[in-house]
Amino acid sequence: MLSLLHIENIAVIEQADIEFSDGLTVLSGETGAGKSIIIDSMGAILGRRTSRDLVRAGVSKGFVSAIFNDLPQELTEKLQEYGLDGEEPDSVHIQRQLSADGKTVCRVNMKPVSVSVLRELSPYLINIHGQHDGQKLMDDDYHIEFLDSFAEVGSILAEYQPLYHKLLAMKRQINELERSEHDRLERIDLLSFHLEEIEEADLTDGEEETLTERKHFFDNAGRLARALAEARDALDDEDSGVCTLMEQASNTLLDVGDVSDGLKNIADKAEELKYLVCDLRDAIAEEQGRIEFSPSEQELVESRLDEIYRLEQKYGATIGEVLAYAASCRVELETLQSADERRDALRVEYRQLLSQAKELAQELSRCRKDAAARLEERIVAELSELDMAKVRLAVQVETGTKLTIRGLDTVSFLISVNPGEDLKPLSKVASGGELSRVMLAMKNVLTAREPVGTLIFDEIDTGVSGRAAQKIAKKLKQIGAQKQTLCVTHLPQIAAMGDHHLLISKSVEGERTYTSVVPIANGQRVDEIARMLAGEEITENTRTNAQELLAHAEALKKGTA
DSSP states (O other), rough: OOOEEEEEETTTTEEEEEEEOSSEEEEEOOOTTHHHHHHHHHHHHHTOOGGGBBBBOOOOOOEEEEESOOHHHHOOOHHHHTHHHOOSHHHHEEEEETTTTEEEEEEEEEEEEOOHHHHHHHHGGGEEEHHHHHHHHHHHHGGHHHHHHTTTTTTHHHHHHHHHHHHHHHHHHHHHHHHHHHHHHHHHHHHHHHHHHHHHHHHHTTTTHHHHHHHHHHHHHHHHHHHHHHHHHHHHOTOHHHHHHHHHHHHHHHTTTTOOHHHHHHHHHHHHHHHHHHHHHHHHHHHHHHHHOOOHHHHHHHHHHHHHHHHHHHHHHHHHHHHHHHHHHHHHHHHHHHHHHHHHHHHHHHHHHHHHHHHHHHHHHHHHHHHHHHHHHHHHHHHHHTTTTTTTEEEEEEEEEEEEEEEEEEEEEEEEETTOOOOOOHHOOOOHHHHHHHHHHHHHHTTTTTTTEEEEEESTTTTHHHHHHHHHHHHHHHHHHHHHHEEOOOHHHHHHHHHHEEEEEEEETTTTTEEEEEEEOOOHHHHHHHHHHHSOOOOHHHHHHHHHEEEEHHOOOHHHO
């Protein structure tokens, strides 16, 4: 049960602390006073999507906080599962901070959580019925959801729907494998040719760099040979070569080296230079031996490089990329060549899963058809208390042969509101007031089984007046006796029936708009119901009518009316 709602800087509400009690609480006020902001704030606590425009203009953050007491057992267990249980075992405190930049911060019992956790907790906290639910009632596609909720088939759906999604994925795989045989064979031929061409080349990583270096050597071999020959001749000529001359100079200096230490040093240096020059001559001769090659070797290197270049032009910028492409060809070839085997295996698995899914779908159909009759009976009984005693309602379950996300069934709500009329789709024959009552009846039936502690009806009175309004008011009071019920209303009959009454009003101070939410009773309540009866001009007659409505509502509560 919701006991306290704190709102801060949300739209036109600067700050509001709203206390709630059990029973039926009505919220009323002029159009535009901010009633929808109260509902949006509660939606934020439930993890619903919010707009950054919800934050009050001129501030950076808005804040909503709610305290719930008398928690259902299911919620207590869920809080323990997430490690969110607080100091008070039968209470939970939920907060959500909204920023103008779109960021949001959520807490449960002062512990940070994600918005998705709030959404998981919301089914145990508040059930909000608004105009969106009425739109769903007009759409046959949603009728199966209403029936499934009543039939309590959630566990079967949880087992069936993953199977259904897997079947769709497998069907796509099978269709892909069943591409035209001609396309598949063409692709196999192309990949085989590419792979054969690459494998015949027998490429290795690093080969291109080695060959390129060798080609560079071949391209410069003539120039190198000439340079080495000229250098060797300069060193090794018998008459004027550097080696001959250095040997003569060294021998001459050695003959006089014993004359003085200075000459000894010069002779030693000359001998050292002689050996260095001779070593240089020998190194040049060795290098001359290395540059010898045959034209056939050069031709082989150039031919190999041409082959590598051609393959790189077709399959990749480098040898590594060409080899990677070959590896991908092998994988795709293996897939294509084993397509028949994989397709047959998938077909077998598909048929097995299809059989399982159909069994579950048929179980869903049996549960729905069994629940449909009970739901019809319950809703008709509720509608008879809402001034629709002659109504006939049928929950039609048609079972087809094609699986969908919800099984084999389509569900439609058919209604006849007047004696003698045939059953027709609800969306085509029911007026706004009748739809409101059907929705209220369904909500009462469906939520009776739910562990949710608080029900909110946002303008359930659309299209309703007079006697029907009185019946709806009485029904809301009955619901409020079972679960905490909040109702945003424009109808004086409903407002008079409330156990508690909150007035939402708007004021302008300076250039800012402010909304306040205050509980009212006695004379204030008479004035508010009189306003709902008459509009702006409140007379003694309207006040008298308001007092009569309140007195009649009180008598209905006590069972004396």
